[in-house]
Amino acid sequence: MTRWVLTCWVLQLCFLHLADATHLSNETDRLALLEFKSKISGDPLGVLSSWNDSRQFCFWGGVSCSRRHVRVTVLDLHSSRLSGSISPHIGNLTFLKKLDLNNNTFHGAIPPEIGRLRRLRTLFLYNNSLGGEIPSNISGCSALAEVHVRNNKLVGSLPRQLGFLYGLQFFHAGGNRLTGSILPSFGNLTSIRILALGDNQLNGEIPSSIFNLTLLTLLSLGENRLRGNLPWNMGTLLPNLENFYVPFNQLTGRLPPSLSNASNMVQLQLQVNNFTGSVPSMASSHNLLRLNIAENFLGSGKVNGDDLGFLSTLTNARKLQALVISINNFGGSLPEQIGNLSSSIEILVLDNNQISGSIPEGLQNLVNLEVLLANGNKLSGAKSLSIIGNMQSLVQLRLDNNDIVGYVPLSIGNLNRLLVLRLANNHIDGEIPTAIQNCKSLIFLDLSNNNLSGVIPTQLMGLTSLSIGLNLSYNHFTGSIPIEVENLKNLGSLDLSHNMLSDSIPRSLGKCVSLESVQLQANLLRGMIPLSLDSLRGIRLFDLSNNNLSGQIPKFFEQMHSLQLLNLSHNKFEGEVPTEGVLNNSIIILVIGNVNLCGGLPELNLPPCNLRRPKKRLSYKLKVCISTVSSMILLIFIASSLLVFWMKSKGKQHIVSSGDDFHTRVSYQSLHKATNGFSTTNLIGVGSFGSVYKGVVNINVEEITIAVKVFNLQHRGASKSFMTECEVLKNIRHRNLVRILTVCSGVDYQGNDFKALVYEFVVNGSLENWLHPVESVDDPPRRLKFHQRLNVAINIASALDYIHNLCETPIVHCDLKPDNVLLDEDMVAHVGDFGLAANLSLNGETTSSIGIKGTVGYAPPEYGMGNEISIEGDMYSFGILLLEMFTGRRPIDESFSDGVNLQNFVNTALLGQGSTIPKVVDPILLNEILYGRIPEKALISILEIGVACSFDSPQERLNSSEVLTRLNRQLALLMICSKPKREAKGM
Incomplete structure (x- = not known):
């Protein structure tokens, strides 16, 4: 009996000790x-708000624990907009298997204490601002x-x-500032399948041991400073390689x-290196999707060579x-078998080589070919x-x-999908066929530098798409510049120089x-410069x-x-040369x-102008006449002023608001x-609660063009x-708001209630009309270039940042879409139509009671489930609008089916990158x-x-400040966009 009691006592002590150890371990995780x-x-989204003593740490946001030991095994806080540094105490979570902090703004170094996590299998830290070096003791994470x-x-x-991470299967460190060489010890990573080190500053040769990693499916080392040769037997050593x-x-x-x-090769990208010699046979590359060997020194350049046999x-x-072999030294002619390439081929780029002979007839078998670049050859x-x-x-x-x-040929009219046609610098004769109108x-x-003749066909000027x-x-064109040139309202550059065009410049x-840019030099033009050219305010040349x-x-x-x-x-201009404004710079103007x-x-070294004029004495009768007329004008002016003062005093109205931008009310009659009479000819738009008309009215004795939004008070919610x-x-003012x-x-003439808002008229209309123009002879379609769309996106983001973050009380627009974005004469965007907007109180509750929540396709999914309106809802609408601007597709597009929408349509293309991107971009932008x-x-x-703005989860969406920063970064990068490493020949 005593022995049994003693045994129980010992077991109890063991259990108590084990319980204390478990408690201490759990406390370590909680403190970490x-x-x-x-x-x-x-922590703008408040994802860490649950991290307090009101609940056990295993139930904190982003934290998962094991059941047996109740220890932290997963810390997943990706896309949470967190900022700060990574605490070295992360190394105390010794049971951690997955650490996912991607898509945040963490800075500082990766703490070396991370090397203590011997159970860690997944480490995701991408898309942050982490600096410093990769910790050398990362090998302590032996399970990675x-x-x-x-x-x-x-x-x-x-x-x-x-x-020494022998179990490593995936390592991606691209897009950093890593230096030094790729270490031979990487050849020990026998389990690795994906190795991506591109877009760094690595140098030296690719170690031969890398080519012993037989499980590799992707090897990405581009945009570095690597040198040396590729192994002769590379294709045999890496039998599973799909992407190189x-x-x-x-x-x-x-x-x-x-x-x-x-x-197994799917993508082979070798462009912009110094490879020489011939291209080997690719007969076994049955799965190849893309081959790019551009900008090397491949080929012999021989006219009768077999450089293109591959x-x-x-x-x-x-x-x-896609097949890209441009800017090399390939000689010889294109093989007839080129017409037997895959019917799936969409891009064929052969430019700037030494290719001669005719284009093979079989090329027309490539029925899906969208891009053919063969310029800069000897065809x-x-x-x-x-x-x-x-x-x-x-x-x-x-x-x-x-x-x-x-x-x-007349058959050029068959190319009704063609965006860009360049046939310059050849020996083409004859006239431009009228079929070009198709x-x-x-x-x-671009048909420059040929032997074309005849008149410029008016049908060419009907191509309103030219931008x-x-x-x-x-060339040798004769006759006059067609007056139909006025149809080219979206044209950016016109060059008709060095022809034999006569008559005057058309008004x-x-x-x-x-x-x-307008270049009309070296012709036979005569007459004066039309005063109508005053409207070309964007002209540079x-x-x-x-x-x-x-x-x-x-x-x-x-x-x-x-x-x-x-x-x-070298013309016959006369008189004084202007010297004001931009012409006060001799570099700008040439008049020799x-x-x-x-x-x-x-x-300019011109003679002075003789400005003297003979003085003439005024006759006595003329003096009396001038005096009499002046007196009458003065009396009329005084009478008119008194009349205006009396009318303003009599018709004075109450001020709508204390806001400085609001003027006195106007009457229905005015x-x-x-x-x-609210004529249909003045109608410029119809919305949910009424119609918008263009008009001209006097406000404060100033005649201005206005847009009048007349509310249909029979429609439920219009009055509200x-x-x-x-x-x-009444209290918001911003350059990007209407x-x-x-x-x-x-009341109107029938005694019915009448309510209207009067806006400043925005001359270039809505973004909707620019993104989805309606074909019309009288009003040719307008097109937006890439940089214009980016600027418009920045304007809209600025407006959202203002109403979301800079107003005293945040405002939610609730109906952001192309119809509600207007473009002024400088193509600056202004967000309008706040009829569904709502103020947010400090506790996040809305002060609006309007039930309608946006427009189908632009409204976020949570609104459809009855959720309250929110700033995140506006960001969803902005995300859809941004995708629409750059894809040219509406959110409810006829081509979408089986659950596909604009967001996942683009997201799928982004995951594929490469060949799939051209399929989603607006064809108008494809050329740029x-x-x-x-x-x-x-x-x-x-x-x-x-x-990222249109994620289904509101908490994962970007906010307007982040969007504005990222878009401005893209604008800055465009300004400093780097040129190709080697200038293309014949460009």
Whole structure:
């Protein structure tokens, strides 16, 4: 009995000791989490608000625990908008298996204490601002399988100890500032499948041990400073390799012939290196989707060589979508087998080589080909152009800088999807066929430096889609510039120079208000410069030199603030040269060869103007007449002033609000008169609660153009919408919000209640009309360029940042969509229609009782479930609007089905990147991206912002301040966009 009691006592002590140990371990985890929280300086979503003693730590947000030991195994706080540093106490969570802090703004170093986490399998720290080096003791995390630290600010060399993580399967450290070389010890990572170190500053050679990692499916080392050769037997050593990225390095030597054994290869990106020699057979590359070997020194350049024989072997790649071999030294002719390439191919880029001969007829078999760039070669043959006319899927075609002869075929009219056509610098004869009018999608046409003749067809001027440029220079065109040029209202550049055009410059050219460059030099133009050109306020280059133009130089050039060069040399201009405004700079204006000009800036070396005029004495009768008329005018002025004062005193109304921007109310009668009785000819829009009319009215003795929003008070909620908009707009002022001028609240001629808001008229209409223009002869469609869309997006984000964060009481717009964004004459966006808006009180409750919550497609999903309106709801609408702006697709598009919407449609493309991005971008923007004017990275970043704003979960969406910062960053990057490493030949 005593022995049994003693045994029980011993067991009890053991259990008590075990319980104390468990309690101490749990307390260690709790304290470690609290220390982690103490280093967080920003938690806008309140994800750590549950981290307190009111609940056990295993139930804190983002924390998961094991059941057996009740220890923290997962800490997942991704996309929580947290800022601060990572506490070194993270190393005390010794049972941790997954640490996910991606998509936040953590700074500082990765704490070396992380090396204590021997159970850690997944480490996600990407998309932060972490600096310092990768801790050398990371090898202490012996169970690590996935490490993702891309897109931070990590520096220093890759730690040698990484090579001892034998279980590592995924390592992505791209987009940092890592230096040094890739260590041979990486060859010990025998389990690794994905190794991505691109976009760093790594140097040296790729160690041969890397090519012994037989499980590798993706090896990404691009945009570094790597040198040396690729192993001769690379394709045999890496049998599972699917994606091989080494672009933008300094690699040399020949391409390994063993690449022909890489039967699993999907993407092979070798562009912008120093590879030489021939391209091996690709006959075994059955799964190849994209091959890019551009900007190397491949090929021999021999006219009769077999440099392009490898193209015939690519006929086995039945999934091929993109083939890019530009800016090399490939010689010889294109093999006829090129027509047997995959029918899926969409991009074929052959430019700037030494390719000769005709374009093979079989090329027209590539029925899905959208981009064909073969410029800068030695292509010839009269049939080349007629073949192209049958490729009806083409979006971009460049055959410029070749030796092509013949005529522009009538079949060119079949290319109704074509955006860009460049045939410059060839030997093309004849006239431009009128069938060109069928290319209704063209945004850029360049036929310069050929032997074209005849008159410029008026049908060409009917291509209202032309927006980037029209270049017909250095040909033999005769006749006059068609007056139909006025249809090209969206055209950015017009070059008709070095032809034999005669007659005067048409006044209708002044309607092409988007023009930035006009070159009409070296023609036979005569007459005066039309005063209508005063409207071309965005002009940068204006060249009228070497013509027979006469008259005085118009003074309106002084007010063209964008003007960088005005060349009027070698004409017959006369009189004084203007010197004010932008013309007060001798670098801007050139006037040599005009013998009758005088004055101007001293640097122009013109003779002074004789401004003396003979004095004439006024007769006595004329003096009496002038005195009498002056007295009468003075009396009329005094009488008119007294009348205006009396009328204003009699008609004075109450002020709507104390806001300085609100004027006195206007009457129904004055608005009725201003809008021609609310005529349908003055109607400019119809909304949920009424209609908007254009009008002209006197407010405070000033005649201005206005937009009158008349509320349909029979519609439920219209009256409340009127009051809401008045309440919201009376105290907010921002350059990106529509400005309200006054209100009208009274009765109409039938005695019915009448309510209207009067806004400042915004001349360029709604964003809806720019994104989805309606084809019309009288009103040709308008197009927005990439930088214009980005600026508009920044304007809208600025407006949201103001109403969300900078107003005394935050305001939710509730109905953000293209119809409610207006563009002024400078293409600055103004957000309007606050009829559904609501103020948020300090506790987050809304002060609006309007039941309608936005527009289908733009309203967030939580509104459909009855949730209260919120700032996050506005950000969802903004995200959808941003995606619509850059894809050209409405949120409710006919092509969407089976649960697909705009957000997941774009997100799927972003996951695929590469070949899938062109499929979602607005075709109007595709040209700017393909030409390299806009980096694809910029587009991807903007689309990512749109997706991040339109997540289903409100807590995961970006806020307006973050969006504004990211969009401005993209705008800055566009300004400093780097040029290609080597200038292309023949450009």
